Amino acid sequence: MNSYFGEYESTVNTRPNPNLKWERTNSFNLGLEFSLFERRLQVEAEMYLKTTKDAFMNKVVSSVNGTTAHVVNGGDVTNNGFNVAVTVSPVITKDWRWTISTIFSKTYNKLKTSPAGETYELEDFLTGNALVDGQPVGTFYSYKFLGLSPVDGGPLFDDYADSRHQLEGLDKYDTYTTVLTPSGCREPKMSGSFNTTLRYKQFHLSALFTYSLGAKTRQFGMFGNAADETLASSAYMIRPENNVNNAFLDRWKHPGDEMHTNIPAIIPDGSDAYYKYSEHYSALGDWEGQFIASNYWDMYDYSDIRVVSANYLKLNTLTLSYELPERLIKRLAMSRLEVRLSGYNLFTVCAKELKGQTPQQGGFTTIQLSDRPSYSLGINVSF
Amino acid sequence: MKKISYILCGLLLASCSDFLEEYSQDKSQVTGYEDLDELLIGDGYLTPGYFIDQGTYNYPTPTETNFWFINFMTDELQENVDEYDPDWFGVRSTMFGYHTWQQLVGRDFHGRNAHDDSEMWTLAYERVNTCNMILAAIDQQPAADEEAMRERNRVKGEAAFLRGVYYYFLVNLYGKPYAPSTAQTTPGVPLKLTEYVEDVEFARASVAAVYRQIVNDLDMAETCLQAYPDNKSPYRAGLRAVYFFRSRVALYMQDWETAKAYAQKAIDLNATLLDLATVSPDAFPFSRECPELVFSMGGNMTTAAILLGDYYTTYKLSDELCALYSQDDLRRGRYFTYDDSEDNLPTLRKVDNTFAGMLGRPAEMSDCFVLRNSEAYLNLAEAAACLNDEGTAKTTLTRFLANRMATVDVSATGDDLISFIRDERAREFCLEGQRWFDLRRYTVCERLPWSKTIEHVFSLYGGKWGEWTSTYHYRLEPNDEAYTLDIPEEVRQQQPSIGSNPRPARPVITSEDITDEDYEDDWY
Numbered sequence: 001m002n003s004y005f006g007e008y009e010s011t012v013n014t015r016p017n018p019n020l021k022w023e024r025t026n027s028f029n030l031g032l033e034f035s036l037f038e039r040r041l042q043v044e045a046e047m048y049l050k051t052t053k054d055a056f057m058n059k060v061v062s063s064v065n066g067t068t069a070h071v072v073n074g075g076d077v078t079n080n081g082f083n084v085a086v087t088v089s090p091v092i093t094k095d096w097r098w099t100i101s102t103i104f105s106k107t108y109n110k111l112k113t114s115p116a117g118e119t120y121e122l123e124d125f126l127t128g129n130a131l132v133d134g135q136p137v138g139t140f141y142s143y144k145f146l147g148l149s150p151v152d153g154g155p156l157f158d159d160y161a162d163s164r165h166q167l168e169g170l171d172k173y174d175t176y177t178t179v180l181t182p183s184g185c186r187e188p189k190m191s192g193s194f195n196t197t198l199r200y201k202q203f204h205l206s207a208l209f210t211y212s213l214g215a216k217t218r219q220f221g222m223f224g225n226a227a228d229e230t231l232a233s234s235a236y237m238i239r240p241e242n243n244v245n246n247a248f249l250d251r252w253k254h255p256g257d258e259m260h261t262n263i264p265a266i267i268p269d270g271s272d273a274y275y276k277y278s279e280h281y282s283a284l285g286d287w288e289g290q291f292i293a294s295n296y297w298d299m300y301d302y303s304d305i306r307v308v309s310a311n312y313l314k315l316n317t318l319t320l321s322y323e324l325p326e327r328l329i330k331r332l333a334m335s336r337l338e339v340r341l342s343g344y345n346l347f348t349v350c351a352k353e354l355k356g357q358t359p360q361q362g363g364f365t366t367i368q369l370s371d372r373p374s375y376s377l378g379i380n381v382s383f
Numbered sequence: 384m385k386k387i388s389y390i391l392c393g394l395l396l397a398s399c400s401d402f403l404e405e406y407s408q409d410k411s412q413v414t415g416y417e418d419l420d421e422l423l424i425g426d427g428y429l430t431p432g433y434f435i436d437q438g439t440y441n442y443p444t445p446t447e448t449n450f451w452f453i454n455f456m457t458d459e460l461q462e463n464v465d466e467y468d469p470d471w472f473g474v475r476s477t478m479f480g481y482h483t484w485q486q487l488v489g490r491d492f493h494g495r496n497a498h499d500d501s502e503m504w505t506l507a508y509e510r511v512n513t514c515n516m517i518l519a520a521i522d523q524q525p526a527a528d529e530e531a532m533r534e535r536n537r538v539k540g541e542a543a544f545l546r547g548v549y550y551y552f553l554v555n556l557y558g559k560p561y562a563p564s565t566a567q568t569t570p571g572v573p574l575k576l577t578e579y580v581e582d583v584e585f586a587r588a589s590v591a592a593v594y595r596q597i598v599n600d601l602d603m604a605e606t607c608l609q610a611y612p613d614n615k616s617p618y619r620a621g622l623r624a625v626y627f628f629r630s631r632v633a634l635y636m637q638d639w640e641t642a643k644a645y646a647q648k649a650i651d652l653n654a655t656l657l658d659l660a661t662v663s664p665d666a667f668p669f670s671r672e673c674p675e676l677v678f679s680m681g682g683n684m685t686t687a688a689i690l691l692g693d694y695y696t697t698y699k700l701s702d703e704l705c706a707l708y709s710q711d712d713l714r715r716g717r718y719f720t721y722d723d724s725e726d727n728l729p730t731l732r733k734v735d736n737t738f739a740g741m742l743g744r745p746a747e748m749s750d751c752f753v754l755r756n757s758e759a760y761l762n763l764a765e766a767a768a769c770l771n772d773e774g775t776a777k778t779t780l781t782r783f784l785a786n787r788m789a790t791v792d793v794s795a796t797g798d799d800l801i802s803f804i805r806d807e808r809a810r811e812f813c814l815e816g817q818r819w820f821d822l823r824r825y826t827v828c829e830r831l832p833w834s835k836t837i838e839h840v841f842s843l844y845g846g847k848w849g850e851w852t853s854t855y856h857y858r859l860e861p862n863d864e865a866y867t868l869d870i871p872e873e874v875r876q877q878q879p880s881i882g883s884n885p886r887p888a889r890p891v892i893t894s895e896d897i898t899d900e901d902y903e904d905d906w907y
Contacts (some may be wrong), residue, residue: 010424012426169879
């Protein structure tokens with residue numbers, strides 16, 4: 001009830017979208033299962049082909065419509081992939097048994113229609129949400145880092161600062177595909193897991209590994225929160241009362257350091273060089289083109305020098321268990337007694353630049369603690 | 384057994400189509416014109432703003448400010464430069480771009496982003512689209528009898544009227560003033576008349592096309608609202624509101640005949656004028672019950688910037704405005720008064736401007752869109768004078784001024800009469816959202832073009848106690864291009880093809896600094 005008018009009021013919730021059609025997906029699945037050599041080799045394979053037409057896409061439209069969010073039938077997406085699960089038991093004897101199983105999967109997806117020039121914002125390109133013609137889905141873009149300045153240790157980029165008139169008047173898609181460089185795909189090309197189990201009499205040892213190949217990720221931002229959606233980080237986050245990334249120990253300190261380090265200097269508010277890096281030309285009032293970056297510190301956090309491979313091999317679980325023989329436990333009226341020692345997230349083999357950062361969630365999200373190993377000892381009893 | 388299975392199959396198959404029908408679990412659809420009526424109140428009319436009390440130790444926070452920026456660009460307000468910072472809710476830095484006619488109105492003094500300058504644009508277009516949706520759906524709503532048909536037409540008329548009002552705001556903010564000779568080719572604002580979201584690049588229609596749309600909408604409103612000369616309250620549009628607004632639009636289009644005709648129609652329906660001699664100096668002249676008020680939309684947030692009291696007045700009524708009122712003008716003391724502080728600041732009193740009166744509920748008369756009976760008289764007088772019909776102009780003026788001045792003396796003729804009427808308009812409608820649009824249309828008026836220079840200042844306060852440090856002066860030249868706002872930055876970035884309005888950068892004319900000798904003596 002609106003007291004100013006003295007009557008009931010309602011507001012618009014959803015605006016008319018009469019041109020929106022159903023999404024249509026055709027999918028085709030094919031599977032195969034077989035085993036050979038008296039069940040020593042078992043294979044399950046599956047393949048799928050999925051074509052979606054008129055997929056829903058979120059698009060930004062002119063505010064003349066009264067709203068800027070709009071859903072359209074965007075395009076054609078094809079999703080193809082296959083899964084293979086193989087289990088092999090090379091050793092089967094009375095006392096020993098060794099089984100290895102592995103699952104492997106791969107997907108291919110492609111967008112067949114290219115989006116309109118104003119659909120994607122800068123953030124979409126930096127986080128891999130923008131769909132670019134000719135690049136796989138999930139490709140993310142970065143600023144081109146050239147090196148550190150020999151004068152004050154600030155980061156230098158190939159950002160068309162000297163030839164910026166070439167960028168004036170271009171739409172967002174053209175600007176960002178020109179200034180930024182594709183840095184790889186967020187999604188892995190190959191991923192899967194494998195499991196091995198070894199049994200000797202009453203002992204069981206099993207291990208589960210997971211792996212991923214082909215993805216790339218960003219290191220966590222150094223100058224503030226690199227995944228902050230407003231990209232408002234800047235060098236003034238470096239304060240005596242905050243913690244900073246310990247990579248700063250290797251930063252540029254004197255002219256000449258740029259030969260052996262890529263970490264920029266800390267340039268505080270009071271120094272002469274502060275204003276060179278605290279505002280990018282595309283954020284100032286007289287720039288005629290698209291917004292490219294707010295300041296040079298943000299550009300460093302999102303630059304190609306901070307992109308590392310996200311390949312990893314991780315030991316998820318290692319379990320050693322001992323089952324007491326029946327004759328021993330029959331006296332205790334138990335039907336089964338098992339002692340188990342497990343370790344989880346024991347180690348991850350990944351790019352050394354990550355320095356403990358979880359490869360699965362890179363610098364696209366807020367800084368998080370990587371998975372910590374944990375151990376447990378347990379007893380399993382059945383009566 | 385077979386029969387049973389056939390019957391079961393038949394039952395299952397028969398109900399399948401219902402199963403597939405779409406329905407929403409948490410949203411409701413429009414089922415009648417009453418729903419559209421509710422929509423008018425929620426999303427059609429401007430939401431009036433007011434102040435939320437934040438307790439004893441915090442300044443109150445404002446809600447919707449709507450179109451209040453147009454009051455700050457005129458010669459009606461002047462910044463109150465004081466020893467210590469009088470700005471109590473940060474309005475001065477928000478207003479910097481508007482008050483000093485900067486090239487980019489969304490930036491503050493240092494060039495940083497102060498606020499989103501597309502506020503007025505998005506507000507107007509959101510409401511326009513609501514009106515579009517109502518107009519598209521209204522004719523399909525069921526109307527059982529005569530009464531229902533009339534009500535349905537009422538909703539249609541109100542939606543059409545509102546769409547006209549919002550396009551009037553848009554084209555007068557973002558398009559050049561209407562000059563009959565050039566309006567066809569001057570770019571205005573994009574016209575959106577469809578109710579669904581369109582994924583296109585909107586092109587700006589010409590100023591003439593937008594005005595034509597406004598006139599069409601008002602004609603539709605006129606036919607639909609025939610049965611409702613006065614709607615339920617002064618906050619809902621009725622036939623009288625349509626007549627008033629149509630007369631104002633005709634005045635802006637320099638269509639003197641139509642302006643005169645509609646003003647006359649409005650006076651014929653109801654000609655009550657508030658006799659200021661009967662209003663005591665302690666009361667506030669305008670409220671919901673005022674007999675003169677025809678239509679008001681929005682709250683009155685401008686009054687807050689010009690509060691009663693000496694420590695918290697960020698802006699005050701300008702000296703030019705106060706000088707316009709002669710000594711025996713009854714409006715002195717009722718529309719504004721001088722406060723008790725040592726600086727004798729002029730403060731607005733048209734609506735309740737006490738701290739207590741503004742908290743928690745919106746003011747009763749708006750600061751950006753008001754239609755009052757006085758306007759009919761002044762419109763009629765101005766149209767008649769521009770048609771050189773001085774007799775009608777003088778009689779109307781005399782009748783109007785009898786309620787405003789102790790002694791009435793209308794003796795000017797010719798161009799002087801028109802200037803006198805224009806001044807009268809400035810006196811009567813100060814801070815009601817009219818002055819800026821009037822200043823614009825006077826620059827292109829074919830009968831008597833006129834423009835003036837306006838000077839505004841912007842001060843900086845700093846130091847430990849918020850002491851005054853410097854003041855910068857800016858000037859708006861006659862016929863300056865800054866009379867038109869530029870298309871908002873965000874809109875231009877999202878769609879560069881929409882173009883932009885030329886708007887010059889505004890240089891500082893002079894400045895005073897705390898280190899200047901004279902000022903040190905004055906303050907200290």
